[in-house]
Amino acid sequence: MSTGTSPTPPRTDTSRAQPARVYDWLLGGKDNYPVDEAVGRKLPAEAKDAARQNRAFMHRAAAWLADQGVDQFLDVGTGIPTEPNLHQIVQRAVPAARIVYVDNDPIVLRHAEALLVSSPEGTTDYLQADVREPGEILRRAREVLDFSRPVALSLIALLHFLPDDLDPRGIVRELVDALPPGSHLVLSHAASDLHSDLARQVTEEYARAGIRLGFRTRDEVARFFDGLDLVDPGLVTAPEWFRTEPAPPAEDSGIYAAVARVR
Numbered sequence: 001m002s003t004g005t006s007p008t009p010p011r012t013d014t015s016r017a018q019p020a021r022v023y024d025w026l027l028g029g030k031d032n033y034p035v036d037e038a039v040g041r042k043l044p045a046e047a048k049d050a051a052r053q054n055r056a057f058m059h060r061a062a063a064w065l066a067d068q069g070v071d072q073f074l075d076v077g078t079g080i081p082t083e084p085n086l087h088q089i090v091q092r093a094v095p096a097a098r099i100v101y102v103d104n105d106p107i108v109l110r111h112a113e114a115l116l117v118s119s120p121e122g123t124t125d126y127l128q129a130d131v132r133e134p135g136e137i138l139r140r141a142r143e144v145l146d147f148s149r150p151v152a153l154s155l156i157a158l159l160h161f162l163p164d165d166l167d168p169r170g171i172v173r174e175l176v177d178a179l180p181p182g183s184h185l186v187l188s189h190a191a192s193d194l195h196s197d198l199a200r201q202v203t204e205e206y207a208r209a210g211i212r213l214g215f216r217t218r219d220e221v222a223r224f225f226d227g228l229d230l231v232d233p234g235l236v237t238a239p240e241w242f243r244t245e246p247a248p249p250a251e252d253s254g255i256y257a258a259v260a261r262v263r
Helices: 019-026 034-042 046-067 086-093 106-110 134-141 168-177 196-208 218-225
Strands: 072-076 098-103 123-128 152-156 184-190 255-261
Touching: 019 034, 019 046, 019 106, 034 196, 046 086, 046 152, 046 184, 046 255, 072 086, 072 134, 086 098, 098 134, 106 123, 123 134, 134 168, 152 168, 168 218, 184 218, 218 255
Parallel strands: 072 098, 072 152, 098 123, 152 184
Antiparallel strands: 184 255
16 A cells, blocks of 8 residues: 655756765666766765665664564655665565655655555555654654554664754654654764764765765764664664674674664
């Protein structure tokens, strides 16, 4: 079962690079424009590794949560569809799962049909909304998700696009505070303290394209999980996070990742 999307997609601005489209280019996708590719090509080679590591972490975390019986997911900062999408992973284990995708990039809305191909028993929906308006996201997500039961909140490679002046911790706290006990926060975040020279280069290249970044240290990322119970192996680099499946290949990374349970 799928639900509808906004009938009139906002106009896509092809004159400026957009994070979702640059990310698509880094993953080898085709749903980007020359302005996005230009940014991607100026980034260090490790940026492609980071995009791949983020995606693989999301796959492992979503599969593990579904295996634990979690059947509701709120994915904020979805990005352009790249198979397998979150709902495909989750509904393999829990066909009746409900997934709500959220993004503010018009090009994601244009591809939302790919996100709405749910299993017959389950539900997927897409919201055109901005993470800086968590109250609006929660209001609309409640039309699909039952917030009296556990929900997995997914914030993959999103929060480093919110510098501190945009109050990312307050945004996360508002979203998490709406989740009932037994819910989970799934989060990945670019590090400022693992490879500082590369982090500086990435930040500068995005800034030239008019995109502000706020990479953070491990301690700063850990604060997003205040009051939550980290799931083993805790806050680690993205390739180091795994549960029951075989361990991913060991590799260097500039991405922190963790899953935590709401008390």
